[in-house]
Amino acid sequence: MKAVKIISAVLIIILIILQFFPKRLPENLPLGPSDLISGESVPGEVVEILRNSCFDCHSNQVHYPWYSYVVPTAWLVGKDVREGRGELNFSEWGDYSLRNLIGRLDAIKEEVSSGAMPLPAYIFMHPKAKLDEEQVSIIVKWTDDYIEKILE
Amino acid sequence: MAMKIMCIIIAAAGVSLLLLGVMAGKQNDPYTSLQEQAFTYPENIKAIIDNKCYVCHSLKGESEDARDVLMWDDLPGLSKARQIASLDAVIEVLDNGMMPPQMVVKDNPDAQLTDEERSLLRDWAETAADNLLK
Structure with missing residues (x-):
């Protein structure tokens, strides 16, 4: 019993000390001209899905949950957002070349239809982000139409 | 004589079939058509x-x-x-x-x-x- 108390106390102290370390959360930015949803005409239902299930890692408008302000979960969230933005950032959509756009659209289609995205860990923390079949087909159709438009 | 003509006809038919086969084979060869695409x-x-x-x-x-x-x-x-x-x-x-x-x-x-x-x-x-x- 004494050991449990000591371990708990040590853990709490470590947790408190950790809070003095930088959280390293990627910065949020206001919507700019390069943002997908400000530059292009995107169907409303697509915007809604992207916002609800993708933007927390793939845009500069992240809704950081409370635990992202607590170290060490802050570091995990920060890492996911940094990596997510690196692969695909809907806020930099307007800066992508046509080749980059096709690459990203093709990957979106693949990741979403295989169920690889949104990440299981993200869905665990945000159950509403899970895409149902209809939402998947809306995204797939959007990517197909978009690619077709580029290749026209 | 008739035998000879028959032989020539059969040989010609054989060669034609072979040629046709080769051509058909070429058309169906997926590698060739992929390369062209x-x-x-x-x-x-x-x-x-x-x-x-x-x-x-x-x-x-x-x-x-x-x-x-x-x-x-x-x-x-x-x-x-x-x-x-x-x-x-x-x-x-x-x-x-x-x-x-x-x-x-x-x-x-x-x-x-x-x-x-x-x-x-x-x-x-x-x-x-x-x-x-x-």
Whole structure:
């Protein structure tokens, strides 16, 4: 019993000390001209899905949950957002070349239809982000139409 | 005499059938038609791919992930969109140094790309993608 108390106390102290370390959360930015949803005409239902299930890692408008302000979960969230933005950032959509756009659209289609995205860990923390079949087909159709438009 | 004519007719028929077969075979040869549809690999690029990428990104590759992501033999036969997307990914992993994977290079140092090979392959992929976008 004494050991449990000591371990708990040590853990709490470590947790408190950790809070003095930088959280390293990627910065949020206001919507700019390069943002997908400000530059292009995107169907409303697509915007809604992207916002609800993708933007927390793939845009500069992240809704950081409370635990992202607590170290060490802050570091995990920060890492996911940094990596997510690196692969695909809907806020930099307007800066992508046509080749980059096709690459990203093709990957979106693949990741979403295989169920690889949104990440299981993200869905665990945000159950509403899970895409149902209809939402998947809306995204797939959007990517197909978009690619077709580029290749026209 | 009649026997001789018969023989000639049969021989001619045989040769015609053989020729027809060869022509039909040519038309159905998927490799030929694929090559006509899309780009071909220039010799120097093919050599780099064969020596450095093919060990994983071909039917003989052991990693299912690697085969799922890219099969160099299948690339010319994919849809235009998939070809561009694949080339885009090739350029990205060459630029950020993700390929060849360090794990593979550690076991097999020959798989490392020289700077020259890297930029040759990268520039070829960029040109091929640009041509597809024209």
